[in-house]
Each structure stands twice: as structure tokens, then as C-alpha cells.
Amino acid sequence: KRASMDARRIGRRASAVLGLCAVGTLLLLAADPVAAQSVNKRLIGNLNRKLLYMALPVAIAVELMLFYTVFRYRKSRNPEATPTEENRALEITWTVGTALVLVFVGVTASTVLANPYVSPVAGNGTTEADVPNPHLQGAVEPNRSAPVEVNVLAYQWGWKFTYPGTNVTTTNALVIPNGTDVYLHLTSRDVIHAFYAPDLGLKQDVMPSEYNTIRTRVTRPGEYEVYCAEFCGSGHSHMRATVRVVSQAEYRDWLARRGHVSAGGPA
Numbered sequence: 001k002r003a004s005m006d007a008r009r010i011g012r013r014a015s016a017v018l019g020l021c022a023v024g025t026l027l028l029l030a031a032d033p034v035a036a037q038s039v040n041k042r043l044i045g046n047l048n049r050k051l052l053y054m055a056l057p058v059a060i061a062v063e064l065m066l067f068y069t070v071f072r073y074r075k076s077r078n079p080e081a082t083p084t085e086e087n088r089a090l091e092i093t094w095t096v097g098t099a100l101v102l103v104f105v106g107v108t109a110s111t112v113l114a115n116p117y118v119s120p121v122a123g124n125g126t127t128e129a130d131v132p133n134p135h136l137q138g139a140v141e142p143n144r145s146a147p148v149e150v151n152v153l154a155y156q157w158g159w160k161f162t163y164p165g166t167n168v169t170t171t172n173a174l175v176i177p178n179g180t181d182v183y184l185h186l187t188s189r190d191v192i193h194a195f196y197a198p199d200l201g202l203k204q205d206v207m208p209s210e211y212n213t214i215r216t217r218v219t220r221p222g223e224y225e226v227y228c229a230e231f232c233g234s235g236h237s238h239m240r241a242t243v244r245v246v247s248q249a250e251y252r253d254w255l256a257r258r259g260h261v262s263a264g265g266p267a
Contacts, residue, residue: 037220039117041201047112054104117215147181148251150174154186154193154206157235159226167259172241177251178221184214196229197243203229218245 113119152174153160162169176182186195186206193206195214204214228239246254 037218037222037224038200038202039217039219041199042219043112043115043118044201047108050108051105054101058101117217147183148176149183149185150176152184152186152195152206153189154195154228154239155189156191156233157228157239159195159239159241161241163255166255168255170258174226174241174243175251175254176218176243176245177248178218178245180248180251181215181217184216185211186214187211191232192230193232193239194229196227197224198227199224200243205230218243221245221247 149164151162151164153162159172159174160169161171161174184195184204186204187210188206188208190208192208194203195206196203200216200218202214202216204212206212222245224243224245226241226243228236232239
């Protein structure tokens with residue numbers, strides 16, 4: 001009898017803890033998320049929240065069933081184990097439920113992955129853009145009028161940013177306008193690197209002898225960090241850069257100060 005009372009007490013405590021965790025998580029989800037700094041970040045953040053909304057009730061239900069099973073069929077209450085019997089309805093239920101969850105995850109994720117801000121090639125096709133070496137394949141040509149294009153060269157252990165149509169080149173400092181489509185054409189001079197700006201939701205491998213393209217539109221002016229996310233040698237941890245996002249007027253003034261803007265250059 002005492003063992004039964006202890007088991008019930010433990011069960012009540014476990015249920016209370018699970019209930020508090022569930023309530024706390026729901027309150028956290030109800031809070032307004034921090035505004036995304038770029039279109040890319042917003043798309044990825046929305047996807048993560050949708051998947052969380054799907055995963056959370058499933059996880060809570062599984063844990064509740066686990067605790068119920070442990071205490072309902074504990075040894076003190078069932079001294080002799082009874083064999084389980086086939087329950088076709090139950091098996092069909094969890095099979096269909098799992099399939100629906102997987103379909104939801106697949107459709108939701110594929111919709112985001114097909115967005116040209118997440119996978120630029122999905123929206124534009126792979127063509128040769130205005131890059132230093134036209135024989136390098138992989139750069140995606142913009143499909144909107146007057147976007148900003150920047151050629152990014154990664155090397156051990158730094159970043160070089162070149163603005164086509166101008167004589168402007170910077171090292172470890174990228175300047176782009178706010179609220180404008182920006183295409184970054186990335187290639188490497190030596191080994192494999194990875195361009196990673198976590199606050200902007202940008203991450204792309206940088207390969208030698210070919211170009212990969214990132215498309216973004218930053219929605220909040222400010223300064224953001226860029227890291228190399230692929231181990232590239234002894235100076236890997238120091239391979240950093242900054243992205244400075246300014247107004248369009250400030251961007252034009254900055255280009256004018258840094259060098260002459262040709263007629264076909266960025267606006």
C-alpha cells in the first residue's frame with residue numbers, strides 16, 4: 001500500500017512538472033518573436049516556428065503516454081506481466097499520424113527551400129553573371145532591375161569584396177544598402193571556405209574554381225558579423241568580416257567616395 005501511495009505521489013509530481021513545462025513553452029511561443037534582420041532570416045525563422053508548433057504537441061503527447069504507461073503497468077500493480085495483443089486500429093492510427101506529420105514537414109520545408117532568397121538558382125536558373133572570370137560556372141544572374149551585385153573572393157584568411165562597374169574593392173568589410181536586393185557571387189582563391197552571417201540567415205559554401213550565389217534583402221540597418229564556417233587552416237578562427245547595412249543614400253555616397261561609379265554600375 002505504501003509503495004502504491006509513493007508511486008501515485010511521484011506520478012502527480014511528474015504530471016505537474018510536465019504541465020508546467022508545457023505551459024511555459026506555450027507562453028514562450030505566444031511571445032512576439034524578434035523582428036528578422038533580413039528576408040532570409042524571416043523565411044527560416046518562420047519555418048522553424050511552424051516545425052516547432054508541430055513537434056511540441058507531439059513530444060508532450062509522447063511523454064504523457066510514456067509516464068502513463070510506466071505508472072499504469074508498474075510491477076506493484078501488475079505482478080505478472082500479460083502479453084500484448086495486436087491492435088490494428090492503434091497501428092493504423094500511429095502510422096497515418098506519422099505520415100501526416102512527415103507530409104506537413106516536407107511540404108512546409110520544400111516551400112521555403114524553393115524560395116529564391118533561400119536557393120537563388122531555384123528562381124533564376126544557373127547562368128554566368130558579371131563576375132571577374134566568366135569561365136567559372138555557378139553565378140546566378142539577377143532577375144530584378146538594378147540590384148546590387150558584389151563579387152566575394154575568399155582566401156586564407158580573409159574576404160575581398162569587389163563591386164562590379166566600379167573600381168571599389170574592400171577587404172573584410174562589406175557595405176550594402178538597406179531594403180535592396182543584393183547578390184553575392186562567392187568563389188575561393190585556395191581552399192573550401194563558407195560564408196556565414198548568422199544574424200542575417202546567410203550561409204553558403206565557397207568553392208575554388210566556381211561561383212555560388214547568395215541572394216538577400218536586409219531589412220534592418222546595422223553592422224553584422226561574417227565568419228568562415230568551414231575549417232580552412234591555422235588562421236580559420238580569425239577569418240572574419242563585417243556587413244554594414246546603410247540607407248540607399250548613404251550607400252551611393254559611400255560608393256562615390258570610394259571610387260567612380262560607371263553608368264552601368266549599382267544604383
